[in-house]
Amino acid sequence: MTESGSSDVWWTVYAFYPFSPRGPQVVKLATYRQDLYVYENRELFPDKYKNFHGGVINVTSLEHTPHFMARVETKEDGAEETIIYGSDGMLLHAMEDKLNFTSFLMPAKTWEEVLQLVVDRTAYISPVYWELVPDHLVTHDMTVVYETAYFAFSMAATPSRPHWSGLFLPLANETWLGIFFACFVATLALALIFYVKERGRVSSALSALGESAYEIIATLLDQNFNVLLPVSATGRILMLSWLIFVFIISAVYRANLKAYLMKPSPPLRAETVEELVEVVDKAAHVDFLKHMNHVLVDKFTRPDGTTALYIGKTKIVHFPACMPIPHDLPFLPHLDHIIMEVVEAGLMEKWYNDEIEVARRKSLRQQREYREELQRNNEMADAETSSEDGEGAGSLTLGHLTGPFILFAGGVVVSTSLFLAEVGSQMILG
Structure with a gap:
């Protein structure tokens, strides 16, 4: 406030901009007199977070395929750069482009540490979806719901054997x-x-x-x-x-x-929760459905194209999911608006399918390299005619011929029983 003379009283309004072209600074918004005549043509209540002007925002997350992944690449000048990708990683990039900020990925060792960094406002976004449950809203806020987190189970099928x-x-x-x-x-x-x-x-x-x-x-x-x-x-x-x-x-x-x-014979597979309870003890793994889909394609596909695990057809439970953020984050409306634009455009599913396709192509490349290696070692013929236990596919083993042996054993038992009955009857009658 500035006084000019004995009757005029002047007020000056300032605001702090945490992000501006020149970094954090205090900006004068308006100067006015007691009669409210404004001399400065500025907005009194500006939105400070429409544009971050290239400012740095701390984010934190662990790798959670195919939603959030990060790798470190070395540039030509020797500097290291963290590349973030995955479906939720692409959503973070959409936020960066729209609000003009740069994200810095803070390291964390556990998901509990990730959430604590958000609660303490050390990191402003955890750019991977978390299930929305009432307990979470006590310590932090959440963005708008943009995903449905399905929990499903995966397990190894009972090995197939001839029957x-x-x-x-x-x-x-x-x-x-x-x-x-x-x-x-x-x-x-x-x-x-x-x-x-x-x-x-x-x-x-x-x-x-x-x-x-x-x-x-x-x-x-x-x-x-x-x-x-x-x-x-x-x-x-x-x-x-x-x-x-x-x-x-x-x-x-x-x-x-x-x-x-x-x-x-068809392998024994538990496809529903009821069958899971009856068939398995502790051999099933429960996790997010999309995460398990990506892991199975990327990590559990054999060189011959088959998978070691399968995912049950029914889901166990599902939750609405969104990103955790600190309480009262001032630019939350902007984040929600960007998220809804991305979801309504169908980009989240596209980015997820892109990651699955990348993993599938990686698996196919490994299969091709495996077959080429066998060809170089003159082992292709043996590999194509071998079963999992190393026996030739063209040979009938004892396991294949279990049925005829069972029939023969049954015939021997019946024949022996009839023979004993005839002998016994002759001895009694004789």
Whole structure:
């Protein structure tokens, strides 16, 4: 305030600009008299944070792929530069361009330290999304919500192994039912022919049914006819049609049998939370869905293109997510406006998909280099014909042929039981 004479009183209004073309400074906004006549053409309540004029803003975060990542590069003059990238890193760059500031990434060792730097106002932004929960708002503020943080689980699937069910896989379930129904009809028809037209060859209807069942099953399994071969024209036509049917079915079955004997059974995978509780104990990993997607593509893709882990289909829980900032941050409205512009333009999903594509291309490059290395070492043929346990893919192992051994063991048990029963009955009757 300045006095001029005895009756005029003058006021001068100053404001502190933390960011200006000349750095932090105090600027005179207005000078006016008691009658409120303003002599300075300035805004009394200016927005100091529309333009940071290249000022430095402290930010802090740990690496969280694919949202926030940083690498240090050396320039031609020997100076080191921190390059920030990732979907949330690109959002930070959008803030820098819009508000004209430069961010300085403060180091931190834990996420607790990251949050504490924000709470203490040492860093003004943590440029990676955090889940929005009421407890967070006690110590700091949050930007506008721009992401939905899905928690999901990932785990290793049970290793795939050949299974005895490979004996039945070459034909669909309805095909097997059709074969059983055809056997039943053919047995009844042949038994009727034996009992009506060739009755002198069978002692009873039950004997005709037994002989017919034996003939049908024997020919189905590529055995020769029994002594009781139909002699009537009706019986021969029936058996001719049956043999044609058996020839086609057995040819189709054999064509796919080896492939399905070697084909591993589907791995045991828990896809829902309920299945997770029933199947696993402590072998699952719970994390943010997008983060796990990137890690699986980048870190857990084998040279042959398969992945060692999988992500469950259902999500465990989800939260709205946004960036933590200190309480009462004066330029928060500007940050929220920029975030909403980026989200509405669809750039967050684009940046995320770009990072996934970079990781996928990196994985493909590693696979190509792996195959080229095998070719240089003349190992490609062995690699292409080898399974995970090092056995040739063209060879049927004991694991592949578990089904036939089970059938043989079952037949031995049944045959032995019947033999003992017959011997026992003869001893009792004798």
